[in-house]
Amino acid sequence: MSTFKAPKGTYDLTPPDSAKYLAVREAISAPLKNSGYGYIETPGFEDVALFSRGVGESTDIVSKEMYTLTTKGGSELALRPEGTASVLRAALEANLHKLGNLPVKLWYSGSYYRYERPQKGRYRHFSQVGAEAIGAEDPALDAELIILADQAYRSLGLQNFRILLNSLGDKECRPVYRDALQGFLRELELDEDTRRRIELNPLRVLDDKRPEVQKQLVGAPVLRDYLCDACKAYHEEVRDLLTAAGVAYEDDEKLVRGLDYYTRTTFEFVHDGLGSQSAVGGGGRYDGLSEMIGGPALPSVGWALGVDRTVLALEAEGIELELPASTSVFAVPLGEEARRVLFAKVTELRKLGVAADFAFGSRGLKGAMKSANRSGARLTVVAGERDLADGVVQLKDMESGEQQPVALDALVAEIQQKLA
Numbered sequence: 178m179s180t181f182k183a184p185k186g187t188y189d190l191t192p193p194d195s196a197k198y199l200a201v202r203e204a205i206s207a208p209l210k211n212s213g214y215g216y217i218e219t220p221g222f223e224d225v226a227l228f229s230r231g232v233g234e235s236t237d238i239v240s241k242e243m244y245t246l247t248t249k250g251g252s253e254l255a256l257r258p259e260g261t262a263s264v265l266r267a268a269l270e271a272n273l274h275k276l277g278n279l280p281v282k283l284w285y286s287g288s289y290y291r292y293e294r295p296q297k298g299r300y301r302h303f304s305q306v307g308a309e310a311i312g313a314e315d316p317a318l319d320a321e322l323i324i325l326a327d328q329a330y331r332s333l334g335l336q337n338f339r340i341l342l343n344s345l346g347d348k349e350c351r352p353v354y355r356d357a358l359q360g361f362l363r364e365l366e367l368d369e370d371t372r373r374r375i376e377l378n379p380l381r382v383l384d385d386k387r388p389e390v391q392k393q394l395v396g397a398p399v400l401r402d403y404l405c406d407a408c409k410a411y412h413e414e415v416r417d418l419l420t421a422a423g424v425a426y427e428d429d430e431k432l433v434r435g436l437d438y439y440t441r442t443t444f445e446f447v448h449d450g451l452g453s454q455s456a457v458g459g460g461g462r463y464d465g466l467s468e469m470i471g472g473p474a475l476p477s478v479g480w481a482l483g484v485d486r487t488v489l490a491l492e493a494e495g496i497e498l499e500l501p502a503s504t505s506v507f508a509v510p511l512g513e514e515a516r517r518v519l520f521a522k523v524t525e526l527r528k529l530g531v532a533a534d535f536a537f538g539s540r541g542l543k544g545a546m547k548s549a550n551r552s553g554a555r556l557t558v559v560a561g562e563r564d565l566a567d568g569v570v571q572l573k574d575m576e577s578g579e580q581q582p583v584a585l586d587a588l589v590a591e592i593q594q595k596l597a
């Protein structure tokens with residue numbers, strides 16, 4: 178160990194576990210790539226105002242969890258706590274909404290940073306794969322995104338997750354509901370912090386996990402009763418499309434999500450094997466966000482799935498992903514001449530696309546065979562001076578344990594045939 182450790186609330190991804198993370202990112206992005214979403218990458222930090230304006234001053238993310246810094250030049254920056262605001266900022270900056278047909282469909286994958294109290298499933302650096310569909314108001318688009326996330330999780334073999342669905346209304350009906358809710362909440366016995374939240378972000382109070390608060394919330398006005406006809410019809414259509422697609426969901430009128438920008442459709446994927454950090458992903462429609470950050474009106478919808486918690490969900494369900502061994506052939510030279518000959522063969526195999534590795538350093542046969550085993554290679558090539566004098570190498574099948582001499586000239590073809 179060195180003098181240093183990974184910072185509090187962070188962890189490193191190292192082999193072999195890191196392969197699982199790559200596979201999860203791949204599994205989540207595959208359905209998106211297959212559905213017209215293009216890859217976007219944005220900086221790890223942004224102007225702090227993008228988030229305070231976009232995500233919202235009163236949210237936990239902005240008020241408590243953001244890593245902010247002032248540069249030597251005096252710019253106020255924040256490490257990105259989430260992806261949507263950045264992606265929308267980038268799409269507007271590149272005029273993607275003017276270049277082609279709407280919606281602009283984008284997906285991303287990367288690191289996010291929140292100053293949180295570290296716990297299992299809650300870290301200060303974590304990773305998400307996300308998707309945004311910008312510039313269209315169409316219930317089928319909301320349904321598409323939920324279906325693709327469902328498909329991603331199913332492709333990983335996950336079963337014990339549920340989809341919670343709600344509508345938050347729009348700029349017509351939500352303010353009316355907000356007033357009614359504030360009226361109800363102001364009558365309750367709540368602490369100072371929560372009282373302040375009633376004025377800033379009353380819907381968030383519904384999200385309070387404390388039993389003494391939840392008890393008082395019985396009988397609170399529910400948003401569903403306040404939805405305008407347009408929002409109701411929109412939500413019905415989303416629900417019908419999901420049902421038609423065979424995607425099960427649960428109506429959850431308490432689901433408000435922690436970001437200010439959501440309107441209409443909101444949803445969360447929760448996994449039942451994760452304890453209190455049960456949300457593996459979430460998203461929704463954010464019709465007002467573009468205008469909030471100075472852009473034109475662009476109704477949009479998106480989600481972000483947490484890679485770390487998805488890996489924990491796999492573990493909770495006891496799912497071992499079938500990850501192909503990264504190395505197919507391992508070469509073990511005995512002696513200087515063999516080193517040069519086998520190194521050339523390994524290079525040749527790699528050029529042909531065969532995953533090959535080599536016993537580097539001057540270890541004995543035993544140590545080298547241990548490396549061959551650990552590599553997971555199907556085949557091992559061993560050669561010593563005597564083999565080479567006979568123009569052969571020993572090709573060992575690591576599954577059956579069988580070993581046979583193969584002419585050096587025929588080695589590459591023989592390996593390709595065996596691996597086919």
Ligand code: ATP
Pocket residue numbers: 259291293298299300301302303304305434435454455456457458459460481482483484485486487
């Ligand atoms: P929570 O309610 O658990 O704090 P959130 O609502 O803040 O989650 P989102 O902002 O919706 O989470 O982010 C989407 C996903 O990213 C979450 O469902 C989760 O899987 C993941 N995520 C969010 N914050 C963290 C974190 N601190 N550590 C690990 N994963 C996280």
Ligand code: MG
Pocket residue numbers: 435
């Ligand atoms: Mg959070």
